[in-house]
Each structure stands twice: as structure tokens, then as C-alpha cells.
Amino acid sequence: LTRFCSDSYQPEQNFITSPKSQPKQFVENMVKENVVKIKFKDSYEQETCQSNGQCSNDEQLYQVPDQFSQKNPNPSNWPGEMGEAYLPPPQLEEESKRRFSENMFDIAVSDQIALNRAMPDIRNEHCKAHSRFNGPLPTVSIIIVFHNEGNSTLLRTLVSIINRTPWKLIHEIILLDDASVDREYLHEPLEKFIQTLPVRTILLRNEKRLGLISSRVKAAKIATGETLMFLDSHVEVLNGWLLYLLEEIQKDRKTIVCPIIDVLTWDAFQLLQGATDIFGTFSWKMIFRWSKIQGFSLSNQALPIQTPTMAGGLYAIDRLYFEELGMYDEGIKIWGGENLEMSFKCWMCGGRIIIHPCSHVAHVFRKETPYKFLESESVFVTIFKNYKRVVLVWLDEYKQLIYAVNPDIKRLDGGDVSDRIQLRQKLNCTSFKDYLKRFKLKNFPFNHRFIGTVSTSNHRCLDSMMGPDVSKGLNTQVSAQTCHKDGGNQIFLYTTTNKIHFDELCLEPGEGKSTANRNIIFTICMNDRKEQNWEYDEQTFQLKNEHFKGKCLSILGDSNVMLIPCDTNNPSQRWTFNQEVEL
Numbered sequence: 001l002t003r004f005c006s007d008s009y010q011p012e013q014n015f016i017t018s019p020k021s022q023p024k025q026f027v028e029n030m031v032k033e034n035v036v037k038i039k040f041k042d043s044y045e046q047e048t049c050q051s052n053g054q055c056s057n058d059e060q061l062y063q064v065p066d067q068f069s070q071k072n073p074n075p076s077n078w079p080g081e082m083g084e085a086y087l088p089p090p091q092l093e094e095e096s097k098r099r100f101s102e103n104m105f106d107i108a109v110s111d112q113i114a115l116n117r118a119m120p121d122i123r124n125e126h127c128k129a130h131s132r133f134n135g136p137l138p139t140v141s142i143i144i145v146f147h148n149e150g151n152s153t154l155l156r157t158l159v160s161i162i163n164r165t166p167w168k169l170i171h172e173i174i175l176l177d178d179a180s181v182d183r184e185y186l187h188e189p190l191e192k193f194i195q196t197l198p199v200r201t202i203l204l205r206n207e208k209r210l211g212l213i214s215s216r217v218k219a220a221k222i223a224t225g226e227t228l229m230f231l232d233s234h235v236e237v238l239n240g241w242l243l244y245l246l247e248e249i250q251k252d253r254k255t256i257v258c259p260i261i262d263v264l265t266w267d268a269f270q271l272l273q274g275a276t277d278i279f280g281t282f283s284w285k286m287i288f289r290w291s292k293i294q295g296f297s298l299s300n301q302a303l304p305i306q307t308p309t310m311a312g313g314l315y316a317i318d319r320l321y322f323e324e325l326g327m328y329d330e331g332i333k334i335w336g337g338e339n340l341e342m343s344f345k346c347w348m349c350g351g352r353i354i355i356h357p358c359s360h361v362a363h364v365f366r367k368e369t370p371y372k373f374l375e376s377e378s379v380f381v382t383i384f385k386n387y388k389r390v391v392l393v394w395l396d397e398y399k400q401l402i403y404a405v406n407p408d409i410k411r412l413d414g415g416d417v418s419d420r421i422q423l424r425q426k427l428n429c430t431s432f433k434d435y436l437k438r439f440k441l442k443n444f445p446f447n448h449r450f451i452g453t454v455s456t457s458n459h460r461c462l463d464s465m466m467g468p469d470v471s472k473g474l475n476t477q478v479s480a481q482t483c484h485k486d487g488g489n490q491i492f493l494y495t496t497t498n499k500i501h502f503d504e505l506c507l508e509p510g511e512g513k514s515t516a517n518r519n520i521i522f523t524i525c526m527n528d529r530k531e532q533n534w535e536y537d538e539q540t541f542q543l544k545n546e547h548f549k550g551k552c553l554s555i556l557g558d559s560n561v562m563l564i565p566c567d568t569n570n571p572s573q574r575w576t577f578n579q580e581v582e583l
Ligand code: LR7
Pocket: 145, 146, 147, 148, 149, 178, 209, 210, 211, 212, 215, 231, 232, 233, 234, 261, 311, 312, 313, 314, 334, 335, 336, 337, 338, 339, 363, 369
């Protein structure tokens, strides 16, 4: 067995790992003069060591460090150790409430948790069996952009990186302060803090706020590592996280690799394991979504999973490949949609995106966004303009569907995208349809029969009555409303396999006694589920359920959409599809 020596860098004797203290005070006590903004890796060099204590400078071997070999682990009763929940005790409640809105997570709780708290090794057995890597693996520039980040959350991000990553792989860490306001601890204390890190760390500041996207581009332009690793500024990386990611890039440089995103709760900083049987998709409203893999098997849990889209915050990419792909569209302001731009671009132009189930990074999920976007417009306007750019450049004819469902995206002007269209031409990319064909995304079929409103002869339209988060619409009832001609929730899609979709959900009769009429609800679409299949009778205009023979889709009363016995005389069973989107 080999493991990393901690002789040259002893976390236990150093403030980085020092416990419960208030980080700000802490840093000031521990670090003396000399404010420099760049710390070059010099005297500290991690080495691989034999269990007999003999160290070798084997450049080729990387091993997932065994965190329990730490000489002096923190007492197990310290707050948050092993990712346990820590809720504010009575004496902390006041501070906890008062400061909550600074970050929209409980910074008072975070401050009580050691920067080097131990975390469980949540890798599965298949991953644990793969813990030695023969290199050389590419080096990495870790890029962390932050705006008004909490102190202890940012420092814990850094300490977790130092404690759980072979330093020889870290070419540098680039921190970019995106014009944070009134946060003294992000100035001198942070500058002093990074001096103590055993890897080269660069701290840059934006004079004016650029937003996450332009900031990442700015950082990437000065990065010199072979790969880039983007992280949010409130994460804790877990054992082995980076090795699995870099190995995939080593195998194929046109690969974007994402870790599993585990959850740190905003109230208790508790570690909750992220699902490993999921992939990314996106909704008709251009919102990133997770989807479960059907029939996921245990045997392949150490193998990466291809994902059509990524969440965007945490991923590794070859630095020159990032450049080849045109980095990000800097017309995208603050953030939003950039993850889809990167996803479409990568897949449509010869690359691939994977999630590695062995790589775990825990991310603090906030209660809500604590900061403003642009002064001049609302968050939604900024985000929809961003989406508009992505739609114009990448979605081809499918943009009509997005526009129909979200007229704001159609209406808003995202600015000039000609340089991004040129990029797409230069990269020689395939069509959006080919991308859909490859993944067979259920909500974006490529050979469907119809997209538009579905109305009865008495001018009532099917309506989903859904908010922006379609997943919240699962198991809710389908409604009938006056046809309003504004698209949105009245846009449905009818497939060649007789399913009626709203986005990723399908219409299906809900539970009920066999004799009773059933409400129609939204459920997860499943190929072989006959209850979801509706045969359209072009003579009678009825929609006949394939499972419940002799029953038809109908409106009862004003707005109840129900399954009732078919009756050709009933005008509420006579449906018309009004094609509104031509694909
Ligand atoms: O103006 C800004 N400048 C910044 O530097 C606004 C934000 N930021 C920083 C901020 O400090 C943070 O480090 O940008 C990062 C992301 O902002 P968050 O943490 O407020 O938002 P989020 O966690 O919801 O971010 C997710 O969605 C964004 C929009 O597309 C980005 O893609 C983020 O990178 C993304 N984060 C993740 O994917 C982590 C996992 C969450 C999920 C799913």
C-alpha cells in the first residue's frame, strides 16, 4: 500500500485545519506579514510513500488518499464531522437568523464546522477497487469564481481541495473575486490565507462585476494547467474526486467530465449523497433537469455515464479543448443557460459529456439566490435573454417549440449572436435533431405527429396549469381552460406512439375504482404503458384510451379533464389538434 506523506505539510499543526474557531480571527492570528497575491508551490511537495514510511517520488502513480490515516483527526464530537448535520444550538440561533440572508445558507453553522472536517468515503465498492492510477495524469488549473461568498464556505472549499487532492496534479488554483461588496474577509485575510497553501494559488479581482461566465473565461485565459476544473465557491471535494475526472480526459481529450454532485444542506451543512443513476436533460422552458436512468444496474457503477446536458458548476475539461470550443458565449450575462450552451456545443461538435460516479463533490445548495443580477433588469429577463442566445445558435427548428411554450424567450432580444453562429460553422457541428436522435430525449421527439393546442368543439383547451418547474407538476391534474392562444401551458405534443406530452410528462388516467370516472393526471412517460396511449379517431375526433377500452378523454363540467365512457354525441369528447409548431 502506498499513501501520501503528510510530513512536508502538516495540516494538524496549521491553521488550515484548525477547528471551530471563527475563520477570520483565525487567519489573522496565524499568519504574519507579507501580503502577496500569488503563492508558488515550492518547499511543500507531496510524495507517495510506502507503508513502511519510505517515500518515492514516483511521478507516475496517483493514489486516492486514505483520509483516515490523518495523524490527528478531529475529535468525532466536533460539529459536522463526517458530514453529520449540525443545527444551530440556542446560543447561535440569533446570529444564524440575522446572517442567513448574506448567503442564503446558514453561515453561522458553517463557521462552527472545522475547515478540515472529515467526510465519509461515499464511493461505491467498484470505485474503491479502482483507487490507483498510472499516470501521468494531466495537471489541472482549478478555477473558482465567487461573488459575495461566505468566508468559512470558501475556505473550506480550499482546504478540502488541499486535503483530498495529490498536490502534484494541481498546477494552480485560480480564485476570482467577482466584485464582492463589503466583505472585508475576502481582502487581506484571504490574501494571507492563500499564502499558506502548499500549491500555487492566484487571487484575482474584478473591478466591475462581470458575472460568472465572463469571469470564468477571464480565469481560463490566464490558466496554464493542462486541464481546467471549474468549481463553485461553496463545495467540499471528497476522496479521490479529481483522479477519476482527469483519467477520463487523459483517455479522450474531447471529454467534459462531471463529478456526482452531493448535497450539503443550507441549514445544517449535512452531507446527503447525490444520486448516481441520473443524467441531465432540459425542459421546454430551457431549464436544466435531472432524469433517472431506467434499468440502472449495479454492475457498471464505476463506469462513467453519458449525459446530454450538465448542471454547469462543476466539471473538468482539457484547457485547449475548452478554447477550441470557443470557451463560453460571453453574451451570456451573470449565469444561466451557459451550461446548456456548453452541453449542446460539446455533443453537437464532436465531443462528449460524462458523469463519473466515483468522483464526488458536495455542493451547498442555497435556499435561494442571495445576490442581484443586473441593476437594469429582473433576474428572469437576464436569464431569458441568455436562453434566447442559446436557442438562436443551437436549437435549429426546435426553437419554435421553446418560443411557443415560453413567449418571453421569443419576445426578448438576446443581442447579436453572429459570432457564435460562425463558431458553430467553424466547428462543423451536427444538427440539433441529430443530437436529439442520439439521446432519444422523451420531451423533444424528432418524429412526432403534432405540437400545439388541443381543444374541444366548445373551445376549451387542455391546460397543464404548471409553474416553471415541470417536475412539480408530476401527478397533478390536467385542466381544461378557455383557449388563450398564448401558448405556454396549453402547448402539448402528440407522438407517433399515441402519447400526449406536456414537456417530459404524459397524460394518464389517475387511480380510481374500476367503475368510477377517473381524473387525468400527469405522470412519467413510459414506452410500454398502455394507460398513457390515446388513439385518435379521425372520424369521431375522440381520443380513446388503449388500456381502458371504450373510455375517452373528455371534459366534465367547466375544467375537469376526465376519462369517461366514449359517446360520439358528447361535444366535450371531440378534440382538435391545432398545429402551432412546425417541426
Ligand atoms: O455574478 C455572479 N458572479 C459569480 O461569481 C454570480 C455568481 N457567481 C458565482 C457564485 O459565487 C458561485 O460560485 O457563481 C457560482 C454559481 O452561483 P450560485 O452558487 O449562486 O448558483 P447555483 O449553485 O445555483 O449555480 C448553478 O447554476 C448556475 C447557472 O447556470 C451555474 O451553472 C453554476 O455553476 C451552477 N452550480 C452547479 O452546477 C453546482 C451544482 C448545483 C446543481 C445542480
